[in-house]
Amino acid sequence: MTSTSEAIIPKFDDDDEGGGRKLAIICSKGNLDMAYPGLILGNAALGEGVELHLFFTFWGFDMIIKSRMNDLKFSPSGNTAMHMPIGDVRIPQALAPMPGMQPMATHMLKKQIADLGVPEVPDFLEHIVASGGHLWACRMSADMNHVTMDDLYEGVEGIINASDFIEITEGAQLLFI
Amino acid sequence: MPVTTIEGHEIHVDDEGFMTVYDEWDETLGAALAGAIGVEMSDDAWNAIRFMRKDFKEQDDVTPTLRRVSTAGGFETKKLFELFPKKPAKKMAYIAGLPKPKGCV
Numbered sequence: 001m002t003s004t005s006e007a008i009i010p011k012f013d014d015d016d017e018g019g020g021r022k023l024a025i026i027c028s029k030g031n032l033d034m035a036y037p038g039l040i041l042g043n044a045a046l047g048e049g050v051e052l053h054l055f056f057t058f059w060g061f062d063m064i065i066k067s068r069m070n071d072l073k074f075s076p077s078g079n080t081a082m083h084m085p086i087g088d089v090r091i092p093q094a095l096a097p098m099p100g101m102q103p104m105a106t107h108m109l110k111k112q113i114a115d116l117g118v119p120e121v122p123d124f125l126e127h128i129v130a131s132g133g134h135l136w137a138c139r140m141s142a143d144m145n146h147v148t149m150d151d152l153y154e155g156v157e158g159i160i161n162a163s164d165f166i167e168i169t170e171g172a173q174l175l176f177i
Numbered sequence: 178m179p180v181t182t183i184e185g186h187e188i189h190v191d192d193e194g195f196m197t198v199y200d201e202w203d204e205t206l207g208a209a210l211a212g213a214i215g216v217e218m219s220d221d222a223w224n225a226i227r228f229m230r231k232d233f234k235e236q237d238d239v240t241p242t243l244r245r246v247s248t249a250g251g252f253e254t255k256k257l258f259e260l261f262p263k264k265p266a267k268k269m270a271y272i273a274g275l276p277k278p279k280g281c282v
Contacts, residue, residue, distance in 0.1 A: 006181075007182060008179055008181040009183075010214070010267070014262065014264055040281055043282060047265070048263075049262075117244065118282045119248075127244060127254055130247075131255075132255075132258060
């Protein structure tokens with residue numbers, strides 16, 4: 001056991017007004033399993049005082065389209081890392097596209113995520129917005145899908161084009177998912 | 178394990194300064210810890226800290242994450258960011274005399 005005369009106080013390094021760290025994550029996937037990495041890392045960044053921008057594009061639009069965001073799916077098809085609930089047994093790829101496999105796999109994944117106390121996608125987005133995170137939708141994806149702001153989750157701040165995104169993310173660290 | 182002194186309270190801490198002995202904490206010390214990291218303690222802030230302490234015990238010594246403070250404790254996330262700016266989960270854990278939260282969400 002050591003004793004020190006100077007008080008040991010954690011350094012939160014949070015007094016760097018203006019010059020702080022900034023993270024931008026491009027969410028381009030709409031499968032349930034691929035929705036989470038961006039949300040989890042983004043949320044962690046906010047908890048560390050990092051400015052966060054999530055940019056939804058292509059298939060990632062399903063995460064912010066109101067009529068779809070509650071119902072993302074997970075498929076074992078094409079995913080050789082999908083195992084049976086017990087042990088290291090892989091689900092044979094020939095069985096993966098069978099009827100009933102996708103709902104079962106989705107149900108299992110949702111349960112595993114809920115068991116960890118991790119929210120579903122809409123609740124997670126709400127938490128991120130409440131924590132000060134910014135959500136942006138991709139202009140080209142919106143036009144391709146004939147989607148307007150009315151169709152999008154209310155936390156989305158705007159539909160922006162690629163140049164806007166580049167401007168907003170000046171000086172940011174970038175992740176493409 | 179280092180021992181440090183915060184405003185006359187002698188406490189066991191980890192290398193970063195987070196307290197390691199739950200029962201060494203009381204509210205006077207909590208106020209001193211808050212002062213040490215520049216957090217002003219309002220009634221709302223105290224309620225959140227009391228929830229942290231209570232939930233830690235009830236969950237078998239697991240520090241609640243920010244998400245848990247908001248869902249199980251009923252504190253608004255936005256409000257927590259105002260009360261404990263920038264790094265609410267870590268600051269709350271520090272003031273409440275608990276280890277840093279381990280959960281990802």
